[in-house]
Amino acid sequence: MAGTEFYGAEEKKEINDVLETGIFFRFNHDAQRNNIWKAREFESEVAKLVGAKYAHAVSSGSTAVSCALAAAGVGAGDEVIVPPFTYIATVEAVIFAGALPVFAEIDETLCLSAAGIKKAITPKTKAIVLVHMCGQMAQMDEIMAVVKEHDLTLVEDAGQAMAASYKGVSTGLFGKTGCYSFDFFKIATAGEGGVMVTNDETAYKLADNYSDHGHDHQGNNRGMENHPVLGFNYRISELHAAIGLAQTRRVPMIRENNNRIKTQMMSELGKIPGVTFATIPDPNGDSATFLNMFLPNTEAAKRVVEEFNKNGVAGFNYWFTNMYHFINQWNHIKEGKVAAKTNVQLLGAPQDYMNLDIPKTQETIGRLISFGIKASWKQEELEELISKMSMSITTALGQTA
Numbered sequence: 571m572a573g574t575e576f577y578g579a580e581e582k583k584e585i586n587d588v589l590e591t592g593i594f595f596r597f598n599h600d601a602q603r604n605n606i607w608k609a610r611e612f613e614s615e616v617a618k619l620v621g622a623k624y625a626h627a628v629s630s631g632s633t634a635v636s637c638a639l640a641a642a643g644v645g646a647g648d649e650v651i652v653p654p655f656t657y658i659a660t661v662e663a664v665i666f667a668g669a670l671p672v673f674a675e676i677d678e679t680l681c682l683s684a685a686g687i688k689k690a691i692t693p694k695t696k697a698i699v700l701v702h703m704c705g706q707m708a709q710m711d712e713i714m715a716v717v718k719e720h721d722l723t724l725v726e727d728a729g730q731a732m733a734a735s736y737k738g739v740s741t742g743l744f745g746k747t748g749c750y751s752f753d754f755f756k757i758a759t760a761g762e763g764g765v766m767v768t769n770d771e772t773a774y775k776l777a778d779n780y781s782d783h784g785h786d787h788q789g790n791n792r793g794m795e796n797h798p799v800l801g802f803n804y805r806i807s808e809l810h811a812a813i814g815l816a817q818t819r820r821v822p823m824i825r826e827n828n829n830r831i832k833t834q835m836m837s838e839l840g841k842i843p844g845v846t847f848a849t850i851p852d853p854n855g856d857s858a859t860f861l862n863m864f865l866p867n868t869e870a871a872k873r874v875v876e877e878f879n880k881n882g883v884a885g886f887n888y889w890f891t892n893m894y895h896f897i898n899q900w901n902h903i904k905e906g907k908v909a910a911k912t913n914v915q916l917l918g919a920p921q922d923y924m925n926l927d928i929p930k931t932q933e934t935i936g937r938l939i940s941f942g943i944k945a946s947w948k949q950e951e952l953e954e955l956i957s958k959m960s961m962s963i964t965t966a967l968g969q970t971a
């Protein structure tokens with residue numbers, strides 16, 4: 571959770587600019603706002619950071635996924651391939667778009683694999699929501715080949731992977747639309763916030779309209795604006811955008827620190843027999859927010875988790891039993907428990923969600939433990955952590971330390 575580690579004078583300055591004007595709404599009020607447009611500046615900063623032609627800020631990473639889907643034309647009745655390992659928002663956004671999630675296998679990148687996607691394609695498949703998990707990136711060459719071969723729409727949920735890239739292209743910019751989360755746990759935070767990115771002008775305009783009740787944002791009289799499409803309220807406030815702006819400027823520094831720390835952790839922990847790491851298709855493009863470590867199997871990973879807990883090693887996620895990142899615990903989705911009917915109930919689930927055949931995903935997540943890297947760690951803290959981790963792992967794997 572790097573962004574929050576560096577909250578300081580820069581964030582306060584940006585917030586104060588908004589407090590001075592009292593204009594917390596991102597649109598209009600031109601005369602009173604003293605030329606303070608934090609949402610616009612935030613969008614420009616994100617676009618510059620990732621190399622996008624267009625960026626559009628909204629209220630959360632979750633609503634950014636919804637905007638990315640709508641702007642890519644993904645909607646009612648479409649089958650959409652999603653990973654069973656992601657933050658649940660990805661799947662929720664697909665369902666609330668009226669579409670039907672189809673779960674496919676991931677691989678050691680922790681993201682959907684090209685083979686997994688291929689296996690899940692049916693004549694009704696419209697799109698893929700590719701999630702770049704745990705700060706890393708998917709195997710983009712292979713996945714883009716499948717996207718092209720089957721003429722699919724690619725939407726990227728890079729909620730956890732802003733500032734990651736593959737061969738020089740940022741995650742989020744391979745498909746029609748992409749998005750990032752700026753919640754409290756991300757490389758940069760806005761408190762709450764999200765940004766949709768695209769290089770497609772039409773998709774950008776659609777997201778801009780869709781995220782604000784369809785408003786076309788022309789002129790300075792909101793009551794007289796036209797509504798090119800139906801939309802809803804996914805707007806970000808100026809206060810949240812102000813924090814996001816200051817935080818986005820910190821990302822290159824955070825990314826550099828993360829990578830330095832991750833390299834040291836991998837080099838030290840990699841010496842322990844039985845420890846390997848998630849595949850990073852382009853190591854130069856890692857945002858390095860997580861160290862993603864594999865143990866030989868699920869049982870070994872569980873023993874390591876126990877030892878970590880015994881020895882006071884904190885700051886890790888064992889996703890296999892995590893309630894919100896892995897399908898094994900998504901009972902409400904699998905059992906179709908909803909407040910009000912969705913298209914999954916109306917049209918029928920495209921798969922038997924209770925009996926999904928995803929052995930590769932099960933064994934991959936079963937042996938994965940991810941550590942949230944703190945960009946502010948001092949060398950002594952890091953060394954102490956690595957030493958405690960090594961001791962716990964060797965004990966758990968039955969080796970002498």
Ligand SMILES: Cc1ncc(COP(=O)(O)O)c(C=O)c1O
Pocket residue numbers: 630631632633635656657659660701727728729730751752753762763764
């Ligand atoms: C992959 C992914 N997508 C979407 C989201 C949702 O973002 P938010 O919490 O900003 O709504 C998250 C949040 O953790 C995420 O990890």
